[in-house]
Amino acid sequence: MSRPEQHPPSTTGLNELVRAAAEGDQQAWDALVDRFAGLVWAIARAHRLSPADAADVSQTTWLRLVEHLGRIRDPERVGAWLAATARHECLRVIRHAGRFVADGDVDLDAVGTEPEPAALLLATERTAALWRAVEALPERCRMLIRVLMADPPPSYEDVAEAFDMPIGSIGPTRARCLEQLKRRPEIAGI
Amino acid sequence: MNAGDTHNEDFLAELRVAGLVVDPVPERVTFAAKASLAWRTIDAELAELTYDSALDPDRLTLVRGAAAARILTFSASDLTVDIEVEETGRDLRLIGELAPAQHAVVGVRHAEGTTEVETDEDGRFRIGPIPAGPIALSLRLAAGGMTVQTEWITL
Numbered sequence: 001m002s003r004p005e006q007h008p009p010s011t012t013g014l015n016e017l018v019r020a021a022a023e024g025d026q027q028a029w030d031a032l033v034d035r036f037a038g039l040v041w042a043i044a045r046a047h048r049l050s051p052a053d054a055a056d057v058s059q060t061t062w063l064r065l066v067e068h069l070g071r072i073r074d075p076e077r078v079g080a081w082l083a084a085t086a087r088h089e090c091l092r093v094i095r096h097a098g099r100f101v102a103d104g105d106v107d108l109d110a111v112g113t114e115p116e117p118a119a120l121l122l123a124t125e126r127t128a129a130l131w132r133a134v135e136a137l138p139e140r141c142r143m144l145i146r147v148l149m150a151d152p153p154p155s156y157e158d159v160a161e162a163f164d165m166p167i168g169s170i171g172p173t174r175a176r177c178l179e180q181l182k183r184r185p186e187i188a189g190i
Numbered sequence: 191m192n193a194g195d196t197h198n199e200d201f202l203a204e205l206r207v208a209g210l211v212v213d214p215v216p217e218r219v220t221f222a223a224k225a226s227l228a229w230r231t232i233d234a235e236l237a238e239l240t241y242d243s244a245l246d247p248d249r250l251t252l253v254r255g256a257a258a259a260r261i262l263t264f265s266a267s268d269l270t271v272d273i274e275v276e277e278t279g280r281d282l283r284l285i286g287e288l289a290p291a292q293h294a295v296v297g298v299r300h301a302e303g304t305t306e307v308e309t310d311e312d313g314r315f316r317i318g319p320i321p322a323g324p325i326a327l328s329l330r331l332a333a334g335g336m337t338v339q340t341e342w343i344t345l
Contacts, residue, residue, distance in 0.1 A: 033223045038215055042209070060344040062222075066226050067236060089344055095245060120212055131208050131213075148205075151209065151210055178201060
């Protein structure tokens with residue numbers, strides 16, 4: 001095999017990490033944070049939370065895992081558990097802030113666009129163009145791509161939980177959204 | 191894996207680098223996440239969040255746009271805690287009541303530490319100001335010496 005698998009994060013070791021962390025093993029806990037902090041942050045930012053709200057949602061999500069460490073039924077799926085918890089916390093923050101429409105859906109357009117991140121000014125032209133192209137995607141695609149950009153790369157299972165989507169639809173949606181992204185004028189010719 | 195998949199993988203890798211440059215996880219967020227293991231409690235019963243007015247569609251249509259107080263309920267096997275949250279900017283005040291009514295020491299865990307109060311004999315308490323952000327309550331019940339901890343929530 002010449003290339004790694006498409007969504008490579010193996011679950012090897014997650015069971016052990018979760019069990020060790022439940023016993024108070026700080027190194028095991030740190031390893032879990034290093035593995036999934038990017039995913040949790042990306043989910044919060046994909047929901048257009050401000051950096052301050054995204055930090056609060058991240059911290060609440062990690063504290064929830066601390067209190068549930070000994071109760072997680074399937075430690076191999078801790079990434080999916082974190083993704084679902086982060087999504088719920090995002091919706092709670094969004095709805096509490098009144099960014100809510102009557103049909104029960106979150107009105108993400110009403111959240112408003114935040115100013116462009118200052119880091120864009122320091123990024124290369126290509127990097128800045130890619131970022132702006134992602135931001136300009138239709139909402140569902142923008143959110144999905146933002147979460148797929150998490151580092152290290154999330155598994156499809158974790159991404160499915162982040163959006164409450166069937167796991168089988170992640171691959172096709174991803175392909176469709178990437179095609180749209182490649183055609184964005186922001187990155188044409190760069 | 192076909193050529194299109196390979197191309198998409200390369201494209202996503204490039205996007206991932208853009209994400210790391212433009213919107214990385216702030217160091218303080220990772221630091222706080224790692225420090226949160228210190229909140230691990232071994233012998234406390236967990237009271238789950240069973241009601242949040244922020245997710246109540248009936249309430250939302252009524253109060254949309256108004257500065258209505260947020261109402262939360264946490265439930266453990268033999269204890270219910272109702273909380274009303276008053277917001278003043280980034281400061282919060284919590285007004286709470288235990289059911290069944292009983293005396294307890296209530297600790298609110300928040301970003302800057304723990305703030306403690308005692309309930310009155312009817313199980314009512316008032317606590318604040320505390321900073322907005324992740325919050326959990328720890329309730330040391332006078333009867334039986336048991337401790338109940340609520341789930342964390344972003345307030």
